[in-house]
Amino acid sequence: MDNLLRQLYQDRSTDEHTLGIISVEKRDKQDANTDYFDVVLLVVVSEDKPDWEIKHYVYDDYKVAMHLVNTSQIKDWLLNSSNRRVVDWLMNGKVVFDRNEFTKNFRQQMIEFPHEDRQKRIGVEFSKLIRRFADGKSLFHNGHYLDAYNQIVHALHHLARLSVLEHGFHPEVTVWQQVKKIEPEIHKLYSELVTGGESIEKRLELLLLANEFELMTKTRLGSAHLIDLMKTKDGPWTIEELKRKLESNDYSLDVSILLEYLVEKGFVDVIKQETKGRSIYHRFYVVNENS
Structure with missing residues (x-):
């Protein structure tokens, strides 16, 4: 089947916009990493091409999926952990074409994981963790235990990814x-939630307390990117300025609740500025000098 694959990607390799091509084979019948296709061809293209295109091919019973993805979309997936299969594809797939060693260098950058990139991804996961935990806590106190369970499971996933990024x-x-090897205590929290013998109400009650503690221990780590960003400006920030500066829809989506959490914990201070309305103030944010 190598000749079949070569026919599919040969035209792509001659396109000047193609930076690299990676082949990922299905490991076994139950492997969903390739969407049950026999092979995935990941074609990395330059930013002036569409974000993401998919093409499906078949030869006899042999199925191939081609994903044409520009570099901007790949970076967005990596930042927001919104397509974690791409990590496996990029790191473990077979490179069949590499223009000017783009793929080799990209892989090396992923392995080295520059501090700035890692801090930003930690900020994204922490903001999502705050959102899921807050929603789960609210649902629990209103007696919606199954919905609360769903939110806390998601919160633990964000906590797990935060731990992996931290390392x-x-x-x-x-x-x-990954987490079982890195931070087994977080893995234990997850196991207790999904396999514990107590009632769902009791499990959630215990997990909310444990989650609260984990949040406190991760706050300085999780807020470092946002705090450092806020320190780049002498004056206070509006919420809209911060949202635009974050340059990530997933990050900015939860920045309001993240800010409120940091205000509550004393990492960020609120400055009020008068509006034209009587006793109505604009809300601005600055980093607490002691944080």
Whole structure:
């Protein structure tokens, strides 16, 4: 089948916009990493091409999926952990074409995981963790235990990915396997939630307390990117300025609740500025000098 694959990607390799091509084979019948296709061809293209295109091919019973993805979309997936399969594809797939060693260098950058990139991804996961935990806590106190359970499971996933990032690795599809080696106590929290023998109400009650503690221990780490960003400006920030500066829809989506959490914990101070309305003030944010 190598000749078939070569026919599919040969035209792409001659396109000047193609930076690299990676082949990923299905490992076994139950492997969903390739969407049950026999092979995935990941074609990395330059930013002036569409974000993401998919093409499906078949030869006899042999199925091939081609993903044409520009570099901007790949970086967005990596930043937001929104397509963790791409980590496996990029790191473990077979490079069949590499223009000017783009793929080799990209892989090396992923392995080295520059501090700035890692801090930003930690900020994204921490903001999502705050959102899921807050929603889960609210649902629990209103007696919606199954919905609360769903939110807390998601919160633990964000906590797990945060832990993996903290140790300098990219979260993969098998994130709990990673966490079991890195921070077994977080893996234990997850196991207690999904396999514990107590009632769902009791499990959630215990997990909310444990989650609260984990949040406190991760606050300085998780807020470092946002705090450092806010320190780049002498004056206070509006919420809109911060949202635009974050340059990530997933990050900015939860920045309001993240700010409120940091205000509550004393990391960020609120400055009020009068509006034209009587007793109505604009709300601005500055980093607490002691944080």
